[in-house]
Amino acid sequence: MPHMTKHPDILVVGAGYVGLATAVFLADKGYPTTVVEKNCEIVEALRRKRLHFHEPTLARTLKKVVGNGFLTIIQPEPEPYQKADLIFIAIDSANRRTWQMRLEPFEQMAGWIGGVKRRVPPTVVLKSTNVLGFTQHVRDLLDNTPHGKEAKLLVSPEFLREGLALEDTVHPSRVVIGALEKGDAAPLVKIYRSAYPETVPIVQTDWKSAELIKLAANTYLAYRLAFIHEIAEFARLEGLELAPIRQGIGLDPRIGLGYFTPGLGFGGSCLPKDCMLINSNEFKGSFEFESAHTATAVNNRLLKNLIELLDSKLGGLKGKRVAILGAAFKPDVDDTRDSRAVRLAELLLKEKVQVSVFDPHLHGRDIIPETELPLAPTIETALKGAHAVIIGAAHKKFLSLKPQQIGGLVVHRLVFDYFGLLDPKKWRAAGFEIVR
Amino acid sequence: MPHMTKHPDILVVGAGYVGLATAVFLADKGYPTTVVEKNCEIVEALRRKRLHFHEPTLARTLKKVVGNGFLTIIQPEPEPYQKADLIFIAIDSANRRTWQMRLEPFEQMAGWIGGVKRRVPPTVVLKSTNVLGFTQHVRDLLDNTPHGKEAKLLVSPEFLREGLALEDTVHPSRVVIGALEKGDAAPLVKIYRSAYPETVPIVQTDWKSAELIKLAANTYLAYRLAFIHEIAEFARLEGLELAPIRQGIGLDPRIGLGYFTPGLGFGGSCLPKDCMLINSNEFKGSFEFESAHTATAVNNRLLKNLIELLDSKLGGLKGKRVAILGAAFKPDVDDTRDSRAVRLAELLLKEKVQVSVFDPHLHGRDIIPETELPLAPTIETALKGAHAVIIGAAHKKFLSLKPQQIGGLVVHRLVFDYFGLLDPKKWRAAGFEIVR
Numbered sequence: 050m051p052h053m054t055k056h057p058d059i060l061v062v063g064a065g066y067v068g069l070a071t072a073v074f075l076a077d078k079g080y081p082t083t084v085v086e087k088n089c090e091i092v093e094a095l096r097r098k099r100l101h102f103h104e105p106t107l108a109r110t111l112k113k114v115v116g117n118g119f120l121t122i123i124q125p126e127p128e129p130y131q132k133a134d135l136i137f138i139a140i141d142s143a144n145r146r147t148w149q150m151r152l153e154p155f156e157q158m159a160g161w162i163g164g165v166k167r168r169v170p171p172t173v174v175l176k177s178t179n180v181l182g183f184t185q186h187v188r189d190l191l192d193n194t195p196h197g198k199e200a201k202l203l204v205s206p207e208f209l210r211e212g213l214a215l216e217d218t219v220h221p222s223r224v225v226i227g228a229l230e231k232g233d234a235a236p237l238v239k240i241y242r243s244a245y246p247e248t249v250p251i252v253q254t255d256w257k258s259a260e261l262i263k264l265a266a267n268t269y270l271a272y273r274l275a276f277i278h279e280i281a282e283f284a285r286l287e288g289l290e291l292a293p294i295r296q297g298i299g300l301d302p303r304i305g306l307g308y309f310t311p312g313l314g315f316g317g318s319c320l321p322k323d324c325m326l327i328n329s330n331e332f333k334g335s336f337e338f339e340s341a342h343t344a345t346a347v348n349n350r351l352l353k354n355l356i357e358l359l360d361s362k363l364g365g366l367k368g369k370r371v372a373i374l375g376a377a378f379k380p381d382v383d384d385t386r387d388s389r390a391v392r393l394a395e396l397l398l399k400e401k402v403q404v405s406v407f408d409p410h411l412h413g414r415d416i417i418p419e420t421e422l423p424l425a426p427t428i429e430t431a432l433k434g435a436h437a438v439i440i441g442a443a444h445k446k447f448l449s450l451k452p453q454q455i456g457g458l459v460v461h462r463l464v465f466d467y468f469g470l471l472d473p474k475k476w477r478a479a480g481f482e483i484v485r
Numbered sequence: 486m487p488h489m490t491k492h493p494d495i496l497v498v499g500a501g502y503v504g505l506a507t508a509v510f511l512a513d514k515g516y517p518t519t520v521v522e523k524n525c526e527i528v529e530a531l532r533r534k535r536l537h538f539h540e541p542t543l544a545r546t547l548k549k550v551v552g553n554g555f556l557t558i559i560q561p562e563p564e565p566y567q568k569a570d571l572i573f574i575a576i577d578s579a580n581r582r583t584w585q586m587r588l589e590p591f592e593q594m595a596g597w598i599g600g601v602k603r604r605v606p607p608t609v610v611l612k613s614t615n616v617l618g619f620t621q622h623v624r625d626l627l628d629n630t631p632h633g634k635e636a637k638l639l640v641s642p643e644f645l646r647e648g649l650a651l652e653d654t655v656h657p658s659r660v661v662i663g664a665l666e667k668g669d670a671a672p673l674v675k676i677y678r679s680a681y682p683e684t685v686p687i688v689q690t691d692w693k694s695a696e697l698i699k700l701a702a703n704t705y706l707a708y709r710l711a712f713i714h715e716i717a718e719f720a721r722l723e724g725l726e727l728a729p730i731r732q733g734i735g736l737d738p739r740i741g742l743g744y745f746t747p748g749l750g751f752g753g754s755c756l757p758k759d760c761m762l763i764n765s766n767e768f769k770g771s772f773e774f775e776s777a778h779t780a781t782a783v784n785n786r787l788l789k790n791l792i793e794l795l796d797s798k799l800g801g802l803k804g805k806r807v808a809i810l811g812a813a814f815k816p817d818v819d820d821t822r823d824s825r826a827v828r829l830a831e832l833l834l835k836e837k838v839q840v841s842v843f844d845p846h847l848h849g850r851d852i853i854p855e856t857e858l859p860l861a862p863t864i865e866t867a868l869k870g871a872h873a874v875i876i877g878a879a880h881k882k883f884l885s886l887k888p889q890q891i892g893g894l895v896v897h898r899l900v901f902d903y904f905g906l907l908d909p910k911k912w913r914a915a916g917f918e919i920v921r
Contacts, residue, residue, distance in 0.1 A: 208737065223736035250736055254729040261725070262733030265716055269740050272712060276776050280701055283772050289697070293690040297698030300659035300686060301644065304705050308739040336719050339786075340712050343779040350775075 163197020227259025390441025599633025663695025
């Protein structure tokens with residue numbers, strides 16, 4: 050008979066992409082896991098095995114692990130924190146308006162975790178977004194509680210891509226663990242080693258290096274995307290065709306063609322945020338990562354130049370109607386967080402443009418979440434009377450757009466297609482001006 | 486009997502890395518080729534089958550093709566230009582002080598090429614460094630000669646790495662050809678298709694796109710290197726170990742670990758130059774590539790910060806002795822063009838530091854080529870009485886440096902090893918401070 054070891058009592062705080070992917074993964078590996086979520090509607094939905102965002106694989110596995118009892122969803126209360134052996138913190142930790150860390154939830158959790166004397170002290174694992182030096186701050190919070198000093202603290206940043214949250218949790222390119230002392234990481238290493246094949250590298254380092262790895266990886270990806278957007282801008286200005294330029298550059302194996310496709314800039318919940326957070330001086334010194342500043346600056350310049358170009362093509366912007374097709378931050382998802390199309394819509398509204406936005410993946414909603422921008426109920430409503438059409442996201446559904454269909458609705462045949470989604474020959478033949 | 490076609494008469498202008506690699510490659514493929522070189526000492530050396538720089542494979546193949554008569558080396562004169570079918574221009578085309586193009590040699594060549602009426606007009610292929618819009622300028626030069634209008638003009642930039650000039654010419658990741666009209670490229674495509682396997686992609690595009698591809702590829706590589714140097718700077722400032730940080734970032738397959746190793750910044754004859762030239766407004770509009778500015782700025786900041794750190798560690802710089810080990814721009818070569826170690830030496834001299842430089846690959850020379858910096862004849866001379874030692878290039882030979890050997894010569898045990906070449910444990914055990 051095999052030797053039986055008791056599974057650790059696992060708590061995952063936060064039922065967003067990161068928290069749920071972590072929890073569902075561990076539950077599916079046979080670790081009984083509890084998820085804490087403060088939003089009671091989300092708690093109810095998850096208990097009914099319904100995922101509150103679009104992640105097909107995660108949704109399927111969620112059904113299974115809620116069904117077989119390995120995953121439990123609860124609302125916040127102190128007791129589970131005081132029983133858990135491993136506590137993964139995956140809350141939405143940074144304020145997206147001020148780029149400052151939300152300190153109160155960490156203070157509350159530290160108080161709960163450190164409030165009771167434990168025979169075996171727990172291990173706390175930060176998976177949320179961090180700024181450089183924040184883990185030390187959480188350590189200080191724990192140290193200021195009656196029994197928090199004994200808790201171990203680790204940082205293990207996530208590297209998952211939206212739409213592939215569970216896939217990337219199951220098949221990571223690497224796992225990073227930051228610890229004050231290497232031995233502190235043992236409980237987490239044990240779980241990772243049981244859950245992952247030997248080929249998955251585990252990079253063990255200190256807290257700040259682990260914080261940096263996460264922020265720097267996203268900054269690099271943003272920096273890379275800023276580069277190809279800059280090249281695309283020059284090509285647009287000079288009337289050059291981008292495709293052979295992109296090939297000529299990216300065929301160098303040291304450069305590569307992957308993650309090297311331009312559009313309206315980089316958006317989403319990770320890259321713009323981490324380019325800001327890597328330069329946060331909230332808990333670190335004054336070192337400035339120029340790479341992050343440049344990525345952000347090139348990203349902002351792109352929309353500014355687009356608006357100037359639109360202005361010159363329409364002979365003024367005030368009162369003109371512009372239809373934006375696609376509001377999500379990447380193709381074929383329904384997430385508009387830090388979407389470039391939304392940012393563009395907001396900038397156009399400031400110029401007194403009448404903006405109408407349509408996104409097939411946000412069907413049935415009235416406004417774009419987290420903004421007050423209205424959504425057109427149909428593509429026809431969005432296009433009717435438009436002086437210009439701007440592709441806002443490279444949704445596959447837009448590949449079937451037809452010049453005839455759009456030509457009958459707009460008052461001026463002008464399309465900005467920075468994603469290169471439409472066949473310019475076909476559209477130009479139908480009298481459209483296509484800006485790529 | 487097979488059908489015999491006459492080989493084109495090929496002229497390659499310039500016997501530097503690019504010109505010779507091109508010429509030797511074509512000669513070795515069976516195309517009788519003539520190289521034009523204005524420096525008569527180089528002409529004499531090449532005729533005696535001696536290469537004037539360090540490229541082992543190229544040197545070997547040069548012997549063969551000079552020996553079998555497929556490669557001829559001549560000094561400039563009009564006639565060969567007026568007989569050649571294909572003229573590759575690979576001269577040193579940009580001034581490294583002013584970052585301006587050297588226009589006179591192009592004017593002279595255009596005059597020679599366009600000076601006579603030809604039955605079959607020649608094809609001119611620019612392989613040299615270009616700035617954006619320069620090919621159009623060469624076209625204008627040709628058009629202003631009696632018969633230059635008929636000559637075809639192509640741009641086919643090289644992507645070879647120093648030390649591997651022939652290898653990279655024989656096995657390119659891609660071949661780029663810029664032409665005014667696609668048909669113009671036919672003679673060159675024919676040669677490339679006969680010389681390369683089908684798997685080598687040929688990217689055909691316009692002049693300016695081809696110019697951009699070259700400059701942008703090098704700018705991207707510099708931009709990538711600037712990023713890892715920036716990360717290394719932060720790690721140094723915070724006392725973090727770089728190796729796990731680099732792993733944690735580079736293990737993302739979209740980022741990668743290749744071409745991602747820090748040192749004293751990026752140097753050499755290509756990357757710093759192309760970061761300047763991509764923003765040259767000599768023949769283009771005012772668009773600014775922020776990526777190039779950032780790469781250059783981060784590269785410059787690194788040496789500035791190094792000098793500040795050295796200043797604080799030595800309690801002042803004036804009159805101190807600093808030994809720089811390695812002056813080449815990359816490991817195990819003898820080329821010091823745009824070497825970071827040389828730049829550092831120049832900056833230290835301005836601070837009244839007594840700098841001594843040693844490089845095993847420049848043995849027997851008195852000064853560093855293209856500068857007036859003296860070279861120490863032996864490593865002992867360089868180290869004697871030094872207050873600090875700075876590794877200037879990651880030459881393999883330095884791996885065998887011993888703390889005992891250096892400890893007996895220096896007056897202060899401080900080594901800056903930004904390349905991570907030395908084993909810090911061993912050196913620290915011998916009382917050295919190692920800054921990585």
